[in-house]
Amino acid sequence: MRSIGRLVGAATVVASLVISTAVPTAAMAKQVKISQAFQSMLYLPFYVALDKGFFKQQGLDVDKETAGSPTTALSAVLSGSAAFSIHGPEWTAIANSKGADVAIICNVVNGAAVWVAATPDFKYDTLQDLKGQKVVAGLMPTTSTSLFMKLLKDNGMKPDSDVDLLQVQIGSEPGPFLGGQAKLAVLYEPGLDQVVAKGMKVVIGFPKAYGPYAFSSITARKNVDPKDAQAVVNAMELALRFMKNNPDETVAIAQKEFPTLDPKIVEAAVRRMMAENVYPSSVQTTQQAFETAMQTQIALGNLKQAPKYEDFVVQDYVKPALALK
Structure with missing residues (x-):
């Protein structure tokens, strides 16, 4: 009986050890907040990392916050209320130029995800066909309208006189376009495919025109916890794969x-x-993609000069993530 008692006692101890080591795994995961500018289809790699549990695999319990704008998301990082933010790297570069100790650590969107759609009857051969036309576009400041205005300027046209820009709230562009207020619209996804489904056609695609373009990134302070940053970048790399x-x-x-x-x-x-390489193949932000994005912002007057790639695009977390098996 004593032997049986000892066995039962030993089994109880073993069971309690199993429970105590198995249960805390989730509890041991460190909670970090990632503030995204918007709930956007562009940020799909982030949602995949959440859905497939890649952050938890890396020891993080991620709290997703939707800020409502890039500047608000970045402000969360600057104030310390969030460890990371997702938005265009130009906002981080602007903050960096004003003395903020921030940088980008991970690629999220690697293509200029903007398109121009036209009504089926609109004849488009060259950009000059847009002269005198009304064009629906997102309310500035936004990258879609900025890229469109830059395209006009690069081709000798004046955005404020050669076209009639009808600026509306970002995301609402399909409404006035489909309602017949204009024959052209500058669109993000899913607005583009919403109008394509209604018979509209794509006449200009910025992803193909620009090639690699650092469109959205993960931002962090340079003194971010390196273990947390590595875990975030690892999870994003697994999501992209x-x-x-x-x-x-x-x-x-x-x-x-x-x-x-x-x-x-x-x-x-x-x-x-995916077909137009808007989503990156890895977490690496190439120098070409970075410089293309920064030169666009300089041309638009948002930046005086680009930060140095070597200082601003942190490689410390990218290289280990690329080496993951």
């Missing part, structure tokens, strides 16, 4: 993230962005 190898499941995750949109529109938008 997953997207490449599992396009159908990636579409399903996007449909879950945007339940109020037509699933067919979501699928068309995601597949278009």
